[in-house]
């Protein structure tokens with residue numbers, strides 16, 4: 001199977017095919033997610049929280065994102081790889097944003113980048129796209145600037161705020177983004193945005209009407225135990241499974257049951 005491209009993702013919206021997106025952060029998770037046939041592997045800056053133990057996504061650095069994106073690229077054959085641009089890697093100036101976006105393609109072999117923000121970030125998105133780098137937008141609850149938004153709360157509940165989010169989505173489409181993540185907004189609003197733009201919307205906590213869905217892999221499989229957002233469906237308890245295996249190993253070593261004859265030269 002050939003690698004999925006941004007035009008194919010846009011075509012999926014036109015055909016009414018739902019787009020599947022999941023985060024991946026390293027070689028083994030990329031092999032699992034890509035092997036399962038997920039369309040887009042997002043190396044999210046949620047990396048900072050679920051893999052690196054930071055309290056939020058603000059501290060994540062370019063070097064950390066590049067290191068993990070390169071590992072995901074080595075484990076991916078078909079899925080489109082989107083690398084999240086970390087906080088302040090695209091805010092200082094447009095030339096710096098282009099240079100940092102370019103590092104994800106040149107050094108880490110990502111296919112695209114994602115950045116947070118709508119109308120305010122549209123000129124930056126346009127410049128990165130014009131440099132030949134596909135961009136995924138991200139509006140609604142934008143975790144890098146959650147403090148400014150008043151915390152991790154549902155966005156766009158008031159009509160004024162809803163109109164601003166619709167304007168954000170339009171600005172990203174006009175700037176050349178190939179898709180938009182919509183995080184934590186009421187379903188009715190994400191449906192309106194999805195109808196307004198011709199590029200796909202990818203929802204997280206945004207209801208059924210988006211063109212696709214994204215979740216953090218570690219939430220989906222139960223590997224992150226600090227908190228579980230309301231919008232997550234947990235499909236497995238991998239923490240319990242791994243802990244059970246580790247405890248069995250410990251018991252076997254202590255009792256002398258491991259290594260057995262078949263593990264011994």
Ligand code: KIV
Pocket residue numbers: 023042043044045046047084181204214215216
């Ligand atoms: O960093 C991330 O994982 C994300 C998704 C939640 C959309 O941005």
